[in-house]
Amino acid sequence: MGVGRSPTEALTCEWNERFRDDGASASSPGVDGCGAQPHGGNDVAFAKALKPIRIPQGSRAHWVLRLIGFGAIVYLALSPFFRNLKANEYGQLIDILILGLAATSLNLLVGFTGQISIGHSAFFGIGAYTTAILMHNYGWEPQWTFPMAVLLCFAVGVLVGIPALRLTGIYLSLVTLALAQLFPALVRKFDNLTGGSRGIQNLRYDPPSWTGLSRSTLDRSIWLYAVALTFMVIGYYVVRNLVKSRIGRAMVAVRDNTTAAAVMGVHVAVVKTVTFGISAALCGLAGSVFVLRQTQANPDNIYYTILGAIIFLVIMVIGGTASLLGPIVGAFVYYRVDEFTRSLPNKDWLPGAAKDFLRDRPNLATVVFSALLILLMFVAPFGIVGLAKRFGRRFVVLVPRLPGGGGGQEAGTAPEAVEAIPATPLETAASALPTQGGP
Amino acid sequence: MQRFLQYLFDGLSSGAIYALIALGLVIVYRGTGHLNFAQGEMAMISAFMAWWLSSNWVPIWVAVGISMVFAFGLGAITEGLIIRPIGQRSQFAVGVAAIGLLLGLNALAPFAWKVTVPEAFGSLFPKKDTDFARIGGATWRYENIGVLICLLVVAALLFLLFQKTKLGLAMRAVASNADSAPLAGIKRGRVLMISWGLAAAVGAVGGGIVASLRGNVDPAMMLAIFFSATAAAMLGGFDSLIGAVVAGLALGVMENMVAGYLPDIIGQELKGSVSLLIILAVLLFRPSGLFGSRRVERV
Numbered sequence: 001m002g003v004g005r006s007p008t009e010a011l012t013c014e015w016n017e018r019f020r021d022d023g024a025s026a027s028s029p030g031v032d033g034c035g036a037q038p039h040g041g042n043d044v045a046f047a048k049a050l051k052p053i054r055i056p057q058g059s060r061a062h063w064v065l066r067l068i069g070f071g072a073i074v075y076l077a078l079s080p081f082f083r084n085l086k087a088n089e090y091g092q093l094i095d096i097l098i099l100g101l102a103a104t105s106l107n108l109l110v111g112f113t114g115q116i117s118i119g120h121s122a123f124f125g126i127g128a129y130t131t132a133i134l135m136h137n138y139g140w141e142p143q144w145t146f147p148m149a150v151l152l153c154f155a156v157g158v159l160v161g162i163p164a165l166r167l168t169g170i171y172l173s174l175v176t177l178a179l180a181q182l183f184p185a186l187v188r189k190f191d192n193l194t195g196g197s198r199g200i201q202n203l204r205y206d207p208p209s210w211t212g213l214s215r216s217t218l219d220r221s222i223w224l225y226a227v228a229l230t231f232m233v234i235g236y237y238v239v240r241n242l243v244k245s246r247i248g249r250a251m252v253a254v255r256d257n258t259t260a261a262a263v264m265g266v267h268v269a270v271v272k273t274v275t276f277g278i279s280a281a282l283c284g285l286a287g288s289v290f291v292l293r294q295t296q297a298n299p300d301n302i303y304y305t306i307l308g309a310i311i312f313l314v315i316m317v318i319g320g321t322a323s324l325l326g327p328i329v330g331a332f333v334y335y336r337v338d339e340f341t342r343s344l345p346n347k348d349w350l351p352g353a354a355k356d357f358l359r360d361r362p363n364l365a366t367v368v369f370s371a372l373l374i375l376l377m378f379v380a381p382f383g384i385v386g387l388a389k390r391f392g393r394r395f396v397v398l399v400p401r402l403p404g405g406g407g408g409q410e411a412g413t414a415p416e417a418v419e420a421i422p423a424t425p426l427e428t429a430a431s432a433l434p435t436q437g438g439p
Numbered sequence: 440m441q442r443f444l445q446y447l448f449d450g451l452s453s454g455a456i457y458a459l460i461a462l463g464l465v466i467v468y469r470g471t472g473h474l475n476f477a478q479g480e481m482a483m484i485s486a487f488m489a490w491w492l493s494s495n496w497v498p499i500w501v502a503v504g505i506s507m508v509f510a511f512g513l514g515a516i517t518e519g520l521i522i523r524p525i526g527q528r529s530q531f532a533v534g535v536a537a538i539g540l541l542l543g544l545n546a547l548a549p550f551a552w553k554v555t556v557p558e559a560f561g562s563l564f565p566k567k568d569t570d571f572a573r574i575g576g577a578t579w580r581y582e583n584i585g586v587l588i589c590l591l592v593v594a595a596l597l598f599l600l601f602q603k604t605k606l607g608l609a610m611r612a613v614a615s616n617a618d619s620a621p622l623a624g625i626k627r628g629r630v631l632m633i634s635w636g637l638a639a640a641v642g643a644v645g646g647g648i649v650a651s652l653r654g655n656v657d658p659a660m661m662l663a664i665f666f667s668a669t670a671a672a673m674l675g676g677f678d679s680l681i682g683a684v685v686a687g688l689a690l691g692v693m694e695n696m697v698a699g700y701l702p703d704i705i706g707q708e709l710k711g712s713v714s715l716l717i718i719l720a721v722l723l724f725r726p727s728g729l730f731g732s733r734r735v736e737r738v
Contacts, residue, residue: 116534163719170474170534171722174669178715181666189708306662310542317535361553363546370543377525377532377539 052397062398077229081222090221091293096328096335097228098290101235103316103327105282108239110313111322112248113275114255115164119176120283121308122183123153127284128291128304132200133193142205142292146231149288150281157280161273180306187299199298203291228289232328235282240324242278251275283312314373320385329384337372338365444577446699447692452583452652454691455590459645460661460668461675461683462597463638469614469678470634471522473533477540479665481517481639482646483658485510487548489647490560490656499561503647507640514639515632523631548658557655563647586648593644594684600637601680610634614678663711667694670714674721676731686729690717 055061080093102124109115130149134140160179164172187194194200207213207223242248250271253261262268291297302308311334319330341364345355358364380387460478467475475481485506492502517540526533549555564570564585571578601607612620613630621627649664650656671690675682694713697705705712721728 118538163722167722171673173474173534174673174718175715175722177666177669178711178718181663181711182709182715185708185711189706306666307542307545310538313535313538314542321531360555361550362555363550366546367543367550370539370546373539374521374525374536374543377529377536381529381532381535 052393052395054397054399056399057401065396077233080225087218087221090218090225092335092339094221094225094228094289094293096331097225097232098286098293099312099315099334100328100331101228101232101286101289102283102312103319103330104232104235104239104324105279105286106312106316107321107323107327108242108282109275109279110316111326112239112243112255113251113272115272115276116170116173117176117279118173118306118309118313119160119179120280120312121304121306122176122179123157123280123283124287124290124308124312125183125187125299125304126153126156127287128297129187129194129287130284131288132203132291132297135203136195136200137193142203143208146285146288149284153284153287154277154281157277158273160280161276164276165269165272176309177306180309184299184305187304194299195297197299199296199300201296203295203297205292224289224293228293231285231289235285236324236328238278238282243324247271247274314369316383318369318373318376318383320383321381323383323385323389326383326385333384334369337369341365341368441576442699443696444575446695448574448577448579448583450692450695451688452586452691453695454671454688455586456645456649456652456664456687457668457671457691458590458684458687459593459648460642460665461672461687462594462680463642463645464668464672465675465678465680465683466597466634466638466641468672470610470631470638471518471526473522473526473537474669475635475638476534476537477517477544478638478642479661479668480541480544481510481513482642482649483656483661484513484544484548484646485639485643486560486646486650486656486660487552487554489643490558490650491552493561494558499563499651503563503644506647507643510639510643510646511636513636515636517639518632518635519628522635523628545658545662554656554658557653557657560650560654560656562654563651582652586652589644589648590684590688593641594680597637597641597680606630606633666711667691667714670718674717674728676728678732679728679730682728682730690714693717 055065080090085093102120105123106117106120109117127149130152131142131145134145134148135142160176163175167175188196191197205220205224205227206215207219211223213219213223243251250261250266253264253266254268254271258268261271287303290303294301303311315330315334316327317330318333319328320326344350344364345358347355350358376383380390382389460482463478463482464475467473467478488509489499489502489506492505493499497505521536521540522533525536552558562582564582566582570581572581572584573579599607601611609620609625609630610633612623612625613627613634617627620630645664646661649660653660667690668687671687672683673686674690675684675686690713694710697713698707698710
């Protein structure tokens with residue numbers, strides 16, 4: 001950041017910089033003064049040498065590609081049902097889905113609207129405590145608490161979004177940080193409602209009778225996996241449809257240049273607050289499932305504290321900012337890294353000294369994960385999905401269809417600019433092709 | 440009156456800690472324009488360093504001094520190896536990396552020292568039950584006075600450094616115009632590394648003091664303090680050293696007053712809400728803080 005530059009301006013520049021990649025940025029380098037170089041020049045040279053296959057968008061080949069991607073995801077999501085997993089393995093999958101949903105909700109806000117929040121643990125916690133309190137104090141069925149959690153988090157999200165209207169960059173992150181800091185304190189303060197530090201126990205979610213599942217631990221895990229999967233799919237499609245719709249374009253416009261967006265007729269205040277609300281609602285839904293998975297609510301749980309908010313952010317960034325599938329990939333990687341580092345002291349291939357060193361040392365996973373994050377900022381600020389896209393582009397390039405119906409062949413010059421939003425990972429994406437400076 | 444004085448004395452002590460961390464934030468912000476999310480955690484890991492040294496028979500003041508040197512190195516290396524290279528390609532990435540650093544350092548301390556429970560930390564100041572001065576009926580503990588003196592000494596040294604030395608002049612030059620400073624022969628990279636190192640070293644004083652007041656070191660000890668310190672830095676205007684000191688002390692006193700006079704509504708649990716309200720008020724009514732320089736933004 002240039003020193004004389006305000007955080008706001010720097011952030012705007014930053015987004016422009018990122019979007020230079022798409023060639024879709026409205027501002028030119030001379031005007032906004034960011035002066036960034038489009039990176040990835042080597043990739044372009046390499047891609048040219050290899051002559052990747054070009055597939056026009058919307059062609060039959062493209063549909064086949066999409067179908068394969070879709071089928072692979074459906075298979076991955078449903079395969080646990082046919083594999084006789086144990087209850088704890090289902091538990092791991094549920095955790096991945098919950099983290100994925102929370103990161104997805106954050107992605108809507110950070111990735112697509114450009115508002116950085118370090119306070120999503122509060123929404124996660126509000127969702128969790130809504131479910132817990134309604135079940136414990138009022139005897140509600142768990143499934144009816146989900147809509148309440150969503151509504152409440154939406155309302156709180158919009159409320160937080162209102163001061164956020166005047167804030168950008170670090171100032172917004174400070175307000176959300178305050179929220180994250182306050183939530184556990186509020187839970188402790190109102191202990192006659194929330195149980196305070198003792199928490200709320202015995203939050204069981206038994207499968208309904210129509211599923212034919214029993215009340216055993218395994219069957220409850222299967223049911224909760226199904227619920228979490230459903231919510232993940234809902235969350236994914238909410239974000240996907242939002243982003244691909246008119247409001248999504250408005251969100252990206254607000255992110256890249258708020259002033260220009262307002263001039264173009266985007267109602268910036270509505271877009272920002274509603275996005276904040278929806279993001280909070282999805283995060284609250286994740287929290288609701290989380291509390292059922294934990295079967296108890298406790299303010300000391302790391303995911304309700306500021307560290308939780310940071311973990312969501314880190315998962316999102318590792319997976320891929322402004323990528324739809326990124327947060328889920330990030331959650332998976334996070335969980336695997338965690339599991340792997342936990343099992344390290346028992347691995348045979350490690351020398352004994354290393355095993356002794358690692359034994360009884362907590363938090364190796366977080367250390368590794370943070371190092372991975374910082375490393376990724378050097379190698380691929382777009383996260384794992386961004387990295388995969390860039391790699392995939394060496395083999396397959398998707399050529400966007402021009403509005404006139406032509407297109408396809410002369411993709412090397414400019415038509416990439418047509419696609420303004422980073423494409424879904426299913427489309428192997430010409431959208432993120434580095435610009436080549438034009439003829 | 441006695442109550443008022445008591446809250447004032449206690450507040451000044453916690454305010455001095457906020458001010459120390461806020462000073463670090465301001466030094467970094469003036470240098471590279473970043474909010475160093477890891478400032479609190481750098482102080483925490485320095486406190487762990489001091490704890491480790493002091494539990495190996497190093498006198499505690501010497502241990503804190505060595506931990507300051509350690510922190511200086513940590514800060515300088517962070518700037519040189521992480522912040523600057525990443526900043527050259529993306530500012531968003533710098534923010535994320537700093538947050539990653541927060542998380543990583545928070546986990547690294549218990550990992551490196553094999554700590555699972557808070558470990559006892561000696562006291563930097565006289566800490567017997569009888570060690571207090573009685574002023575107007577209120578007790579002012581020597582350790583709280585000591586904290587305040589530490590802050591004033593650090594602030595005075597920083598003032599001298601910035602105003603009276605060549606290095607301070609270079610740092611001010613980089614802060615005021617980062618692009619022109621190198622043209623005047625200032626090694627900007629080195630100055631920025633020193634800024635970050637200095638910020639971390641000031642934070643290490645804060646970390647040592649926090650550990651001393653708590654009587655133990657714990658990975659979570661700086662999280663809430665960092666948050667209040669950020670609020671203080673913001674109130675002071677983010678680029679003003681004197682602002683950070685005044686605002687830090689004021690915030691500490693305000694928190695204690697509010698918590699003390701409204702025990703049922705706010706109380707000790709919701710002390711942090713004072714910081715939140717102050718952040719919001721500053722942002723709404725005086726975005727450049729009390730002492731900060733106004734920034735004009737070109738659209």
